[in-house]
Amino acid sequence: MKVKINGKVLNAKEGETILQLAKRKKIEIPSLCYKKGFEDLGRCRMCLVEIKNGRRKKIVSSCAYPVKENLEVQTHTEEIIKIRKDIVMLMYLKSPDNKYVQKLAEEYKIDEPKKYIQKINDDCILCGLCVEACRELGTNAISMVQRGSEKKVSTPYDDESKDCIGCGSCAEVCPTDAIKVEETENTRTIWNRKFELVSCKICGKNYTTLETIKYSEKLLGEEIEYICNECKKKITADTFKESFKNIY
Amino acid sequence: MSSNRKILVCCGTGCLANNSYQVYEKFKSLTKEKEITVKPLVKPTGCNGLCEKGPVVKILPDDISYFKVKVEDVEEIIEKTIIKGKIIDRLLYFDTNTKTKITDHRNATFYKNQHKIALRNIGEIDPSKIEDYIERDGYEALKKVLFNFKPEKVLDMVEESYLRGRGGAGFPTGIKWKTCASYDNFPKYVICNGDEGDPGAFMDRSIMEGDPNTVIEGMIICAYAVGSNQGYLYIRDEYELARKNMQIAIDSAREHGYLGKNILGSSLNFDLEIVRGGGAFVCGESSALMASIQGKVGEPRAKYIRSVEKGLWEQPTILNNVETWANIPPILLKGPNWFKKIGVKDNYGTKVFSLVGKVKNTGLVEVPMGSSLRNLVFEIGGGIINDKEFKAVQTGGPSGGCIPKEHLDVNLDFDSLDDIGSMMGSGGVIVMDENTCMVEVARYYMEFLSEESCGKCTTCREGIKLMLDILTNITEGKGTKEDLDLLIDICHTVEKGSLCGLGQTAPNPVKTTIEFFKDEYLEHIENHRCPAGVCKNLTSYHINQDECIGCGICAKKCPVDAISGEPKKAHKIDQNSCITCGECYENCPVDAIKIGGGIVES
Amino acid sequence: MIALENKIEINLKNTEKILEKYPKNKRYTLAMLQDIQRNYEYIPKEAMYEVSKYIESPLNEVYSIATFYKALSLEPKGKFVIKVCNGTACHIRGSDKVLDEIKSSLDIQPGETTEDGLFSVEIVNCVGACALAPVMVINEKYYGNMTKDKVHKVLEKIRRDNNEQQ
Secondary structure (H helix, E strand, C coil): CEEEECCEEEECCCCCEHHHHHHHCCCCCCCCCCECCECCCCCCCCCEEEEEECCEEEEEECCCCECCCCEEEECCCHHHHHHHHHHHHHHHHHCCCCHHHHHHHHHCCCCCCHHHCCCCCCCCCCCCHHHHHHHHHCCCCCEEECCHHHCEEECHHHCCCCCCCCCCHHHHHCCCCCCCEEECCCEEEECCEEEEEEECCCCCCEEEEHHHHHHHHHHHCCCCCCCCHHHHHHHHHHHHHHHHHHHC | CCCCCEEEEECCHHHHCCCHHHHHHHHHHHHHHCCCCCCCEEEEECCCCCHHHCCCEEEECCCEEECCCCHHHHHHHHHHHHHCCCCCHHHCEEECCCCEEECCHHHCHHHHCCCCCCCCCCCCCCCCCHHHHHHCCCCHHHHHHHHHCCHHHHHHHHHHHCCECCCCCCCEHHHHHHHHHCCCCCCCEEEEEECCCCCCCCHHHHHHHHCHHHHHHHHHHHHHHHCCCEEEEEECCCCHHHHHHHHHHHHHHHHCCCCECCHHHCCCCEEEEEEECCCCHHHHCHHHHHHHHCCCCCCCCCCCCCCCCCCHHHCCEEEEEHHHHHHHHHHHHHCHHHHHCCEECCEECEEEEEEEECECCCEEEEEECCCEHHHHHHHHCCCEHHHCCEEEEEECHHHCCEEEHHHCCCECCHHHHHHCCCCCCCCEEEEEECCCCHHHHHHHHHHHHHHHCCCCCHHHHHHHHHHHHHHHHHHCCCCCHHHHHHHHHHHHHHHHHCCCHHHHHCHHHHHHHHHHHHHHHHHHHHCCCCCCCCCHHHCEEEECCCCCCCCCHHHHHCCCCCEECCCCCCCEECCCCCCCCCHHHHHCCCCCEEEECCCCCC | CCCHHHHCCCCHHHHHHHHHCCCCCHHHHHHHHHHHHHHHCCCCHHHHHHHHHHCCCCHHHHHHHHHHCCCCCCCCCCCEEEEEECCHHHHHCCHHHHHHHHHHHHCCCCCCECCCCCEEEEEECCCCCHHHCCCEEECCEEECCCCHHHHHHHHHHHHHHHHHHC
């Protein structure tokens, strides 16, 4: 079907959202809580666009709005840019010391009301990506708790989590580096729990926790060798080289 | 005396809070003991609407209504009225408008102007007895529908009546039902939104407590029309009596064949389940409500695909408000043309309002759509308490706007209220007087919304918090002109950027109070003075030396002995000792005490 | 606040009986938690574990629900829970004075419990008795048209009656 974004006519696929279409066609729409695989959270509100369907104009979140025939989308109207600026300003009030938020603040040239900057910096912008990552890639050990401005991401009772395997997927997807991971020579501490790190038997680098290995073994139903991703790739590449040698 | 003698004792939550249940029990026991030729039936009923004057006791067919009845009065009522047929003057209703005592409450100004459809049975029946409901045309509409109309005809009738949702949005119910019926996707669900969360609104509570069967009947009719077999009643956690009475009604309805398999012998299967809320205002929003029923936290979703198409468990779902459901049986029984004779163009039927705040007659009122606000506040409501100056009403709760004096003659219907930038909302009408601070009202609503926000989206969660912080500063005397500009500025982003109705309408109380009462905001900011005398940091009391008659009442009332003066001579308040409690101001018989500003440390 | 937890014995058999009434479906999480709350007057950690085991759901999902819905409390409450209504009608008719009197009489802030475990006070949203504003509810009993004096008398009476019962 035909959809217009910023005046340009595009071929849209049935069932996709405006944001998915834009990403496919390399049209820039800012989004903080969007990542491939976790696509319609609708939390940050940065991806707002103005649409026209018929006569009426509306502002919608592009990550959740499904494409329709003859939809017209504007991604950077004056009104939209002002809203995005305000959103960044609101985030800055909560996370003034966070370098990622500071970068956004500079980019949007915000004018922050100093009176209302929170005294204690909080890096989390509540995008929810860590919770989704833990649910899909980990063990569903963290979630959003409380509501309103008390909302935060934590383990139950802020306790050392019984379910967490220390895989670090949450920290990897976090756009503001809000999740604290402390590593020593042999340990990784995350979500108030200390994990034992496991080293690659080939290169000797510490690459994951024992619990992650055990969890994967449980899922696969077989034992896993302690080999890190880089070494695994190298082994696979070498295997390919060998088999090509035999062919040619 | 006819054998139909009845004593109806109001047992709605309001009267229960005033010990009406003990009054009911006393009537029951004494009528058994005493020598009465024909024993009257003693029934507990739902809310009669005049909660301030409760407990309310009505005697039929004498048509005598007694108010503020205490347990000690019961024996006298039986002796004098039931046995001897005499009226007890002191228990009669005193109409403040006509300044007369009224025997039959229906003649009181409060009740005369009302037209009851949704509330037609409340106060007349025992809500736990389905027989009472059946006696008053209960389930007749359902019978008519099941055995005389095809589902399409039901949909046509509801559409033709142009019944608009009573939950606040005013969306045409018929269109909603027709759209849902058009999807060939089963199962379909029917939901009653009983999560009445607007502070100051208790219409739905009274209907669920006082006439649960009308809601049930409405839902069954809808199920027949759209093709559903399962319904849910989402009832707020705080409404324990409503849940109890609803469950009794569901159980009785099942016993009588109105719910379950093959209803009344037809091919319709439909049943209802009560789901209890958990103390979250946001669950009144339809997608959050459905998430809650599904066992999740009450976070809304962007509704670009409407819930009539994909709602509960992604199936076609009808969600309507309690009062909307209550209107369905009469519309089907008497026909859409009957309904359209009431109200005004495109706004047919009636609306139930909870009239509360600084008004003399607080309670529940049902009037035709298009009645004037002035009539509601001054006729039915009897005017402002202590005859103070009217300042504004708030309609629509935290999503609505305030209506000032200049719009007192606005008509109470969806479209007229929209036109002046306000909204109908669920029906809460909060009356405010000269001693209500509109800045504080805006702050109060932002505080409420900030706690109730689900926290999912940045604009609502952080935006409302910022608005609350600004308003708190203003009410404490720390506000600046820049603060006011920022407040007005951020409203647009919160409105346009938020995911659901809670965030989108949150700026309304702020926008409307600034629009109509900007001077009051400026007075707080520039002169550090709260003209209403509410914001304690910005209030001081001063006795006007020329007007004071030296009666000394203020000095007696003062809890900290801050007032001094000789009899018949002008008194003075010691500003250093004064704690600005306002007792002197409230009690001065000649209004000689004026409100000055506060002294704020920067 | 003293640890009232050690005063309450978490009887797991009781929790089992409560949960068995429901199918093993996470749809009923909120209802289960409310029944547990009614039984223990709050939700003990152990009971929450039982719920997550029963419905085979990760603990954090149950914990999310327990912290989202404000009808649920994770902290033990007093014997008498005072809910001060701050609905709009009560607010403009002086609910702040009601709260002030409670705060000064009992020396606790909203959300707290007295040292002797007798009273807790909370601010709640509209309880639907607006015509009797300002309203407070103590253990499901409604008290309307409250003033500072009346509040004081009600609290004293509860304390006296409670002492007599001991």
